[in-house]
Amino acid sequence: MSENSIFITDENGKEIEMKIYLTFEANDKKYVVVYSQDNEDELYSFVYDEDGNLYQIESDEELQMVDEVVGAYEQEK
Numbered sequence: 001m002s003e004n005s006i007f008i009t010d011e012n013g014k015e016i017e018m019k020i021y022l023t024f025e026a027n028d029k030k031y032v033v034v035y036s037q038d039n040e041d042e043l044y045s046f047v048y049d050e051d052g053n054l055y056q057i058e059s060d061e062e063l064q065m066v067d068e069v070v071g072a073y074e075q076e077k
Contacts, residue, residue: 022073033070
């Protein structure tokens with residue numbers, strides 16, 4: 001595993017290497033946006049804790065905020 005990737009276990013128990021696209025902090029939470037090497041156009045967003053555990057984003061407001069951050073990041077690139 002490289003420094004810019006993480007492994008995520010899918011619903012079937014298979015580990016998938018995901019590349020880190022972006023990390024940021026907002027509202028006292030840490031977020032990571034990742035993509036698969038197989039499909040670089042599809043981004044996945046998670047909240048993560050100090051131990052590196054990933055949690056799905058539940059609220060539409062939070063997902064919208066992440067989309068806005070990703071959009072701003074892409075405009076800066």
